[in-house]
Amino acid sequence: MELGALGMFVPAQTLGTVLCCICGVQMDPNPANMCVRCLCSRVDITEGLPRHATVVHCPECRRYLKHPGTWVRADLESKELLAFCLQRLESLTRLVRFVHAEFVWTEPHSKRLRLKLRVQREALHGAILEQSHLVEFTVHDRLCPKCSRAQANPDQWSAAVKLRQHVAHRRTFFFLEQLILLHRADTDALRRAEADRGLDFFFGSLSHAVKFVKFISSVVPVRSCSDKQLVSHDPKSNIYNYKHTFSVEICPICREDLICLPPKAAQALGNLGPLVICTKISDSVALLDPFTLRSAFLDASRYWRAPFRALLSSRQLVEYIVLDVEVESSEVTVGGSRYSLAYAQVARVSDFGKNDTIFTVRTHLGRLLNPGDYALGYDLYGANCNDLEIDRYKGLILPDAVLIKKSYEEKRRSGSGKPRPWKLKRLDMDVDNTSTSRADEEKKDTEHEEFLRDLEENPELRFNISLYRNEDYQPSEMASTACGDDVPSGPLEELFADLDLIDQEEENDNAGSMME
Incomplete structure (x- = not known):
C-alpha cells in the first residue's frame, strides 16, 4: 500500500x-x-x-x-x-x-x-x-605500391635524410626514436639504417623527406643543408631526375651536460652563468644556473650562430655520497621542475678508505638530497678542464663539484637483474653487422639501459614517450623487496597495452536477451 x-x-x-x-x-x-x-x-x-x-x-x-x-x-x-x-x-x-x-x-x-x-x-x-x-x-x-617499388629495387629512393650528432653516446637517438614512433613520422620511409653517430632515412619522394626534416627540427635543435645529384635527363621532354640528400646535424649539447657559456652568449641570456647545466632538450636548449636557480632558453638559430660545446658530458659523471644537507631556500619551480638551493657536504665514493676529502658545495637539489643519499656530479676538483671559454673569464673560481642528479645505483646493485613491467617499441633498422664489433654492441646495450633508467627517474622525460606493458613480466615479492621502495620505476597507470585493447566479456549462449 x-x-x-x-x-x-x-x-x-x-x-x-x-x-x-x-x-x-x-x-x-x-x-x-x-x-x-x-x-x-x-x-x-x-x-x-x-x-x-x-x-x-x-x-x-x-x-x-x-x-x-x-x-x-x-x-x-x-x-x-x-x-x-x-x-x-x-x-x-x-x-x-x-x-x-x-x-x-x-x-x-x-x-x-x-x-x-x-x-x-x-x-x-x-x-x-x-x-x-x-x-x-x-x-x-x-x-x-611503395613496398613493391622498394622490393623491386631497394636503392630506388628519391631523397635521403642523414641525422648526425657528434657526441660520444647515442642517448639523443634513443629519445628521438621514441618520438618518431609516437608521432609515426617515418611511415613514408622506404628504409631505415643505422650509421656511425646517426641514422639514415630513405624516402620515395622529396616532399616526404622535407616533411620528416621539419618534424626533426620541431623536436630537437638542428641545422640542415641539402644537395642533389643528377641521375638521368631526358633532353626531348626536358625532364630531370635527381636524388636529394639532406644532412641534418643535431646540437651536440645534451641533457645533464655541464656548460661554460661564452661571454657573448652569457651576456645575451642576461648574464647567466657562466657555469650552467642543460636540463631539457626540445626545439631549444633549456639552461639552468645551479647556484642561483636562474634559467634561460637558447633556440636553435641563436645557438648555431655562435656554437659551443659542453665542458663535461654525462659520460664523466662521478658518484658522491651526501654527508650533510643544509637547505638555503624554499622550493622554486623552474621550467616545470622543482628545485631548492642548499649547501651539501659530499665525498667521492672512490675516496672511501683512501682519504678524508670532503667538499662543501652549493646545489640545486636541496629538495631531493638527504644525508646518506648518493648523487652524481662533475668532479671539477680533480678534472683537467682545458676549455678556452673558461680562460676568457679572468678570476673565475670553479667549484669543487657540481651535483647533477640523485643516484640510485647503490640500491639498484642489490636488486640487479630485476625485470621491468614495461617495455619500449623500436624502429626496424638495417644494421651492418660486419662493421660493428662486440665492444660496440655492448656499449650500445649499456647506453640503452642507461636511457631506460633515465625514463624511470625522470617523469618529465616520460611525458612524450609511450610505455607498453611487458607481457612476460611476472612480479616477484623477493625482487621488489631486494630492490627497495625508493628506486623509481615507471607508474603502471602510464602503460599502454600492446595488443589486448578490448576487455573480454563473458561468453553468452546463443539465446539473446529480449527488450521492448
Whole structure:
C-alpha cells in the first residue's frame, strides 16, 4: 500500500505474468507472447548477414587496403584494426545495430581474422532481440605500391635524410626514436639504417623527406643543408631526375651536460652563468644556473650562430655520497621542475678508505638530497678542464663539484637483474653487422639501459614517450623487496597495452536477451 497525493492509501500496481504460447512457461508479457528460449529457437536475426569477408594486407609495412589508393596501418588485434573491420561491414548497419565487437584469437599465420559481434534487430511484432554473430575475414597478402617499388629495387629512393650528432653516446637517438614512433613520422620511409653517430632515412619522394626534416627540427635543435645529384635527363621532354640528400646535424649539447657559456652568449641570456647545466632538450636548449636557480632558453638559430660545446658530458659523471644537507631556500619551480638551493657536504665514493676529502658545495637539489643519499656530479676538483671559454673569464673560481642528479645505483646493485613491467617499441633498422664489433654492441646495450633508467627517474622525460606493458613480466615479492621502495620505476597507470585493447566479456549462449 502507498500513500496517495490526497492522503488516501492506493494499492501498489503489480505487473502480471502471462503464459508462453509455445511452452506454457510463465513470463513477463511482450509483443511476441513467447519466452526468450522459444523466440530464439524460431527466429534467427542473423539470417542473411554475411559471415565471410576479405581484406588486403601488405606484409612488409603491415598496412591494410582501405579503398583504392589508401592504405592504413594497423597492428594485429588493435583498435585501429577493429575499426577497419567494422568499416568493411558498414552495410550491416542498415539491417542490425552493433552493440559490442571483439576479436576471437587466431593464429597469426592463419591469414584469418575472426570478429565476434553482438547485434540487435527487431523480431516478431516489434520485439527487439540480441544475438551473437561471427564474421571471418580472409587476409590476402599484396604489396602496396611503395613496398613493391622498394622490393623491386631497394636503392630506388628519391631523397635521403642523414641525422648526425657528434657526441660520444647515442642517448639523443634513443629519445628521438621514441618520438618518431609516437608521432609515426617515418611511415613514408622506404628504409631505415643505422650509421656511425646517426641514422639514415630513405624516402620515395622529396616532399616526404622535407616533411620528416621539419618534424626533426620541431623536436630537437638542428641545422640542415641539402644537395642533389643528377641521375638521368631526358633532353626531348626536358625532364630531370635527381636524388636529394639532406644532412641534418643535431646540437651536440645534451641533457645533464655541464656548460661554460661564452661571454657573448652569457651576456645575451642576461648574464647567466657562466657555469650552467642543460636540463631539457626540445626545439631549444633549456639552461639552468645551479647556484642561483636562474634559467634561460637558447633556440636553435641563436645557438648555431655562435656554437659551443659542453665542458663535461654525462659520460664523466662521478658518484658522491651526501654527508650533510643544509637547505638555503624554499622550493622554486623552474621550467616545470622543482628545485631548492642548499649547501651539501659530499665525498667521492672512490675516496672511501683512501682519504678524508670532503667538499662543501652549493646545489640545486636541496629538495631531493638527504644525508646518506648518493648523487652524481662533475668532479671539477680533480678534472683537467682545458676549455678556452673558461680562460676568457679572468678570476673565475670553479667549484669543487657540481651535483647533477640523485643516484640510485647503490640500491639498484642489490636488486640487479630485476625485470621491468614495461617495455619500449623500436624502429626496424638495417644494421651492418660486419662493421660493428662486440665492444660496440655492448656499449650500445649499456647506453640503452642507461636511457631506460633515465625514463624511470625522470617523469618529465616520460611525458612524450609511450610505455607498453611487458607481457612476460611476472612480479616477484623477493625482487621488489631486494630492490627497495625508493628506486623509481615507471607508474603502471602510464602503460599502454600492446595488443589486448578490448576487455573480454563473458561468453553468452546463443539465446539473446529480449527488450521492448
